Amino acid sequence: MAINRPHDDTLHPLAQPVGTTLDRYIMQRQSAFAYATGELSQLLRDVALAGKIINREVNRAGLIDLTGGMGSENVQGESQQKLDVIANIRFKRALTNGGEVCAIISEEEEDIILTGNNQGKYVVAMDPLDGSSNIDVNVSIGTIFSIYRRVTPIGSQPTIDDFLQGGHEQVAAGYILYGSSTIMVYTTGHSVNAFTYDYSIGEYLLSHADLRTPATGTIYSCNEGNRNQYDIRVQEYLTHCQQQHYTARYIGSLVADFHRNLLKGGIYLYPPTTKNPQGKLRLLYEAYPLAFIAERAGCRATDGQQSVLDIEPHDLHQRTPLYIGAPAMVQSLMDHLQPGLTNSVLPK
Numbered sequence: 001m002a003i004n005r006p007h008d009d010t011l012h013p014l015a016q017p018v019g020t021t022l023d024r025y026i027m028q029r030q031s032a033f034a035y036a037t038g039e040l041s042q043l044l045r046d047v048a049l050a051g052k053i054i055n056r057e058v059n060r061a062g063l064i065d066l067t068g069g070m071g072s073e074n075v076q077g078e079s080q081q082k083l084d085v086i087a088n089i090r091f092k093r094a095l096t097n098g099g100e101v102c103a104i105i106s107e108e109e110e111d112i113i114l115t116g117n118n119q120g121k122y123v124v125a126m127d128p129l130d131g132s133s134n135i136d137v138n139v140s141i142g143t144i145f146s147i148y149r150r151v152t153p154i155g156s157q158p159t160i161d162d163f164l165q166g167g168h169e170q171v172a173a174g175y176i177l178y179g180s181s182t183i184m185v186y187t188t189g190h191s192v193n194a195f196t197y198d199y200s201i202g203e204y205l206l207s208h209a210d211l212r213t214p215a216t217g218t219i220y221s222c223n224e225g226n227r228n229q230y231d232i233r234v235q236e237y238l239t240h241c242q243q244q245h246y247t248a249r250y251i252g253s254l255v256a257d258f259h260r261n262l263l264k265g266g267i268y269l270y271p272p273t274t275k276n277p278q279g280k281l282r283l284l285y286e287a288y289p290l291a292f293i294a295e296r297a298g299c300r301a302t303d304g305q306q307s308v309l310d311i312e313p314h315d316l317h318q319r320t321p322l323y324i325g326a327p328a329m330v331q332s333l334m335d336h337l338q339p340g341l342t343n344s345v346l347p348k
């Protein structure tokens, strides 16, 4: 008598497996750590949920009057887009309702956001909507997040110390890219994995396991419009890229440019400019999380002087130059940048 073992059905041509869902993957990873208590797993699920809701808003922004400016400015002095504000609200709500997060910092708010969950073990730094200049023109945008275990006692009111721990102290970091497909990429300090959102079943499915960037590449990404403001050595590196016949690709959404270069091999540069002598990008919720992911996928990330993860944090919204990408390309950039000259900005 034939015994019909359940897993035989996986081979049935009419019922192809859908793949590993994010939830199942998180649970599998959690069981790999004997001391894991499930809070970080729940937090990652809360992030994924917020991403689904923001994805829905992004997709139908033009239909429900979610395009255009809010008429307000954020702490950076940048005009806020409606979706910046919506994404900020949605993320705060999901993280607060999830119960694992005691405090949040956001690009869209000056001060620490207290969730009221003082029993929460974690704090989150986030860029709710990255690539704001691309929101209304249907170009890929994203969300960036960075997670720390708090250093203040559980039960007490979180403080700025919980956020200024340094890049190496992140326990998880990731981004969600709202592009031709929606994809969540994250690491909890080991491998980097990507999950593509399948609308038909409302689930993120593992699509890129253990992502590793190529050792080198032929793509460089920077705003050439600012070229004359860059340090002469950065300009020389850009000339080198052109002499090497590298391809220039610049979407203007950090998450999208980073993601492409991570998969294809490339380098993203946002050097200091006259307008932003410290660089434009924010250390705690743009540079640190991408550098944390990058280094685990074989990339390098530097401010031109040191590894981004070694940069001393001293302010919630501090900025930094960012050079991130394939190790050989970042090394070549560093070879062009003499110590001490990196951050000087050309006189007007």
Ligand SMILES: O=P(O)(O)OC[C@H]1O[C@](O)(COP(=O)(O)O)[C@@H](O)[C@@H]1O
Residues within 6 Å of the ligand: 078, 107, 127, 129, 130, 131, 132, 133, 223, 252, 253, 254, 255, 280
């Ligand atoms: O328009 P610029 O100066 O090239 O700057 C583009 C960069 O600024 C950003 O839009 C800054 O991020 P936000 O959109 O979250 O403010 C990055 O995504 C992007 O790489």
Ligand SMILES: [Mg+2]
Residues within 6 Å of the ligand: 127, 129, 130, 131, 254, 286
């Ligand atoms: Mg951003």
Ligand SMILES: [Mg+2]
Residues within 6 Å of the ligand: 084, 107, 127, 128, 129, 130, 131, 132
């Ligand atoms: Mg933003």
